[in-house]
Amino acid sequence: MNSQDIILDVKGLKKYFPLKSGGLFGKVQGYIKAVDDVTFYVKRGETIGVVGESGCGKTTLGRCISLLYEPTAGDVKVYLDEGVLDVGNMNKEETKKFRRNVQMIFQDPYASLNPRMTVLNIVGESLLVNDVAKGDEMEQMVGQIVQKVGLKVEHLRRYPHSFSGGQRQRIGIARALVINPQLVVADEPVSALDVSIQAQILNQLKDLQKDFGLSYMFVSHNMSVIRYMSDRIMVMYAGKLVEMAPREVLLNHPRHPYTELLLSAVPRVSRRGSFRLVTPGEPPDLLNLPQGCVFNPRCKYAKEVCKEVAPSLVQVGPDHFVRCHMADELTLTGI
Amino acid sequence: MMKDHEMTDKDTANTTDDVLDGISTLSKADEKIYYASQWQLIVWKFGRHKLALISLILLTMMYIIAFTPGFFAPYLKEERFKGYQMAKPSRVHIFDDGKLQPFIYDVELKMDQETFRMYYEENPEGDKYPIRFFVRGSEKYPLFIFFQSDMHLFGVDEGGPPIMLFGSDGLGRDLFSRIVYGATISMTIGLVGVTISFLLGVILGGLAGYVGGLFDAVVLVIIDLLQTIPQTPLWMTLSAAVPRDIPVAQRYFMMTLVLSLLSWTGLARVVRGRLLAMREEDFALAAKGAGASTFRIVTKHLIPGFTSHLIVSVTLAIPSMILGEVALGFLGLGMQKPAVSWGVLLQDAQNIVAVAHQPWLIIPAAAVILVILLFNFVGDGLRDSADPYVR
Numbered sequence: 001m002n003s004q005d006i007i008l009d010v011k012g013l014k015k016y017f018p019l020k021s022g023g024l025f026g027k028v029q030g031y032i033k034a035v036d037d038v039t040f041y042v043k044r045g046e047t048i049g050v051v052g053e054s055g056c057g058k059t060t061l062g063r064c065i066s067l068l069y070e071p072t073a074g075d076v077k078v079y080l081d082e083g084v085l086d087v088g089n090m091n092k093e094e095t096k097k098f099r100r101n102v103q104m105i106f107q108d109p110y111a112s113l114n115p116r117m118t119v120l121n122i123v124g125e126s127l128l129v130n131d132v133a134k135g136d137e138m139e140q141m142v143g144q145i146v147q148k149v150g151l152k153v154e155h156l157r158r159y160p161h162s163f164s165g166g167q168r169q170r171i172g173i174a175r176a177l178v179i180n181p182q183l184v185v186a187d188e189p190v191s192a193l194d195v196s197i198q199a200q201i202l203n204q205l206k207d208l209q210k211d212f213g214l215s216y217m218f219v220s221h222n223m224s225v226i227r228y229m230s231d232r233i234m235v236m237y238a239g240k241l242v243e244m245a246p247r248e249v250l251l252n253h254p255r256h257p258y259t260e261l262l263l264s265a266v267p268r269v270s271r272r273g274s275f276r277l278v279t280p281g282e283p284p285d286l287l288n289l290p291q292g293c294v295f296n297p298r299c300k301y302a303k304e305v306c307k308e309v310a311p312s313l314v315q316v317g318p319d320h321f322v323r324c325h326m327a328d329e330l331t332l333t334g335i
Numbered sequence: 336m337m338k339d340h341e342m343t344d345k346d347t348a349n350t351t352d353d354v355l356d357g358i359s360t361l362s363k364a365d366e367k368i369y370y371a372s373q374w375q376l377i378v379w380k381f382g383r384h385k386l387a388l389i390s391l392i393l394l395t396m397m398y399i400i401a402f403t404p405g406f407f408a409p410y411l412k413e414e415r416f417k418g419y420q421m422a423k424p425s426r427v428h429i430f431d432d433g434k435l436q437p438f439i440y441d442v443e444l445k446m447d448q449e450t451f452r453m454y455y456e457e458n459p460e461g462d463k464y465p466i467r468f469f470v471r472g473s474e475k476y477p478l479f480i481f482f483q484s485d486m487h488l489f490g491v492d493e494g495g496p497p498i499m500l501f502g503s504d505g506l507g508r509d510l511f512s513r514i515v516y517g518a519t520i521s522m523t524i525g526l527v528g529v530t531i532s533f534l535l536g537v538i539l540g541g542l543a544g545y546v547g548g549l550f551d552a553v554v555l556v557i558i559d560l561l562q563t564i565p566q567t568p569l570w571m572t573l574s575a576a577v578p579r580d581i582p583v584a585q586r587y588f589m590m591t592l593v594l595s596l597l598s599w600t601g602l603a604r605v606v607r608g609r610l611l612a613m614r615e616e617d618f619a620l621a622a623k624g625a626g627a628s629t630f631r632i633v634t635k636h637l638i639p640g641f642t643s644h645l646i647v648s649v650t651l652a653i654p655s656m657i658l659g660e661v662a663l664g665f666l667g668l669g670m671q672k673p674a675v676s677w678g679v680l681l682q683d684a685q686n687i688v689a690v691a692h693q694p695w696l697i698i699p700a701a702a703v704i705l706v707i708l709l710f711n712f713v714g715d716g717l718r719d720s721a722d723p724y725v726r
Contacts, residue, residue, distance in 0.1 A: 063620075066624055067624075068620050068624055095626075096626060099624065099625065099626035100626070103624065103625075104621070104624045106617045106620075106621060107617075108617055111616060111617040111618065112617035112618050112620075112621050113618055113621075114618040114622075114636055114640075115373060116372070116373045116639050116640065118372075125622060125625045125627060126625035126626055129625060129626045129627045129628070129631060130625075130626050157370055158369045158370055159369070159370070159371065159372060159373070161368075161369075161376075162368065162369030172621075175621065175625070179625075
């Protein structure tokens with residue numbers, strides 16, 4: 001792979017949350033493997049969509065990438081215009097550089113804005129703490145970005161409580177973009193919004209991507225949104241990456257049974273009758289993962305080997321990776 | 336129709352979205368709310384809470400009185416009136432011959448035929464002594480430590496009987512004046528004590544919540560231990576350990592320490608809990624993602640997030656301190672005579688015979704009840720308005 005084209009390279013990323021018993025001498029009773037051995041990359045200027053059901057670790061993955069959580073293990077490299085950052089061991093200066101270039105958009109537009117700060121201070125905070133600008137200069141930069149995301153300069157002195165959900169999310173987007181980052185992790189940026197507002201925000205994000213030459217890591221549980229936004233799609237299940245492929249390939253020719261399951265759940269106008277895979281079993285218990293392939297209890301194609309040996313991620317085509325023993329044998333239905 | 340629509344769209348061509356257009360057509364009142372900070376919202380909401388607002392005004396007035404007792408009390412705290420021991424409260428007549436002129440009558444000494452007790456009774460045939468405002472007293476009293484004054488808010492001319500609104504005690508001292516003087520100690524001991532426990536609570540609770548780990552566990556165990564000890568017996572033990580012959584100021588300080596030693600635990604828990612909860616809030620994470628330092632996150636995002644809740648806890652903690660001082664004083668373990676506090680004044684009302692014959696001796700308890708009620712009303716109002724985003 002040419003390091004010129006990629007901006008983020010992640011190898012074997014793990015995030016385990018220790019489970020402690022309470023009290024003064026609490027012991028670690030086990031780990032929740034929220035993200036387990038995830039390997040992927042993001043190309044410059046593209047959008048990679050991360051999709052999966054609730055609790056599959058997609059948000060944790062996004063937070064590890066933007067370093068809001070400290071990863072337990074793994075090798076994360078960010079290729080910026082001004083050099084490579086090895087995220088595992090950065091000094092203070094490099095951490096600052098990382099924060100300037102990797103930003104995050106949060107899911108909940110209500111919880112992610114401090115109700116006690118004005119729009120100016122919320123959006124301008126990264127400029128201030130990174131010594132980029134302050135005072136009038138900061139106000140000017142914030143004013144520019146705020147207009148860019150569709151708000152008005154008059155809104156700068158207002159507090160978040162005066163905005164609707166969609167407007168708040170625009171503030172969140174402005175906060176992420178004001179410092180001119182190269183990679184933006186968008187964690188379900190539209191799932192808390194009305195459908196009509198969702199489309200506006202998604203289009204806005206696309207426009208901004210063009211204008212600023214951004215790379216997006218777009219996390220969502222909504223396959224339609226992922227399909228609309230992404231160049232490539234990653235499917236996660238129980239903390240593991242199960243399939244990663246360019247959008248059309250993944251949608252038309254999925255190679256993992258879980259991907260097929262997800263795709264079958266996407267509502268479509270054209271098709272009448274029911275082709276809807278019934279999902280046996282329940283979402284996985286992260287504390288008590290099954291032996292072998294984590295998906296085997298719910299997989300209708302599962303064989304003996306799936307219950308014993310955990311499959312590894314294999315490449316099955318250009319940019320197409322699957323974690324399934326029977327990727328070559330199955331013919332699965334896409335959209 | 337269609338054309339009109341396009342026209343208006345052009346006006347806002349810069350902003351690509353129609354969602355935003357709603358904002359510009361808001362009334363002035365809405366506009367004001369949009370630019371209001373959280374504190375302004377709290378103040379507005381508190382202002383709508385009539386009972387709390389009135390209580391706050393009354394409390395403020397009482398604190399003004401507590402800080403300038405010499406002016407509001409007609410007499411000095413140790414001023415004795417010979418022959419007026421255990422005198423009944425003076426009866427104040429508001430109208431004099433249809434004119435608004437409050438006055439008291441002269442008094443005459445009488446004897447109760449059953450108990451052979453001497454007592455004063457007003458003499459409607461006697462001279463009238465009008466109540467005057469801003470009168471000069473017999474002696475100077477210190478005002479705000481540095482000044483001296485002999486001005487009193489009200490009083491009667493010399494030569495007549497003293498005006499004793501709440502009667503007098505066994506040494507012929509005016510009870511009203513002594514209650515006013517007692518307010519200084521009784522009402523401030525809660526404030527000072529709460530300040531100490533506030534500092535302890537915020538520092539220890541804050542560190543426990545933010546540092547976490549072993550420190551958190553140790554602080555929690557200490558809090559649990561302190562909270563298991565019954566409050567009043569521990570107060571009694573501690574205050575019994577304070578030497579009796581130390582100056583009033585020192586004893587006052589010791590008492591605040593004794594009182595706040597236990598009450599910081601509640602505050603520490605509040606601070607710790609809020610910090611733990613808010614550390615995981617999205618906006619705190621967002622600040623971290625923006626590159627803000629830990630210190631900035633704590634001081635700019637977390638602490639402002641729960642100061643309003645802290646103020647509520649503090650307001651509701653003051654009454655229990657005031658009660659603590661009164662209880663200890665009543666038992667003779669708190670402030671000691673010659674210091675004047677409501678607890679000390681209530682010592683006179685310890686035996687049932689005294690209360691039966693001189694019921695006015697329990698008036699200091701009414702003062703205590705009033706202050707505690709006012710604090711609770713204010714605290715309720717603050718609690719309702721502390722989180723302006725909850726409707």
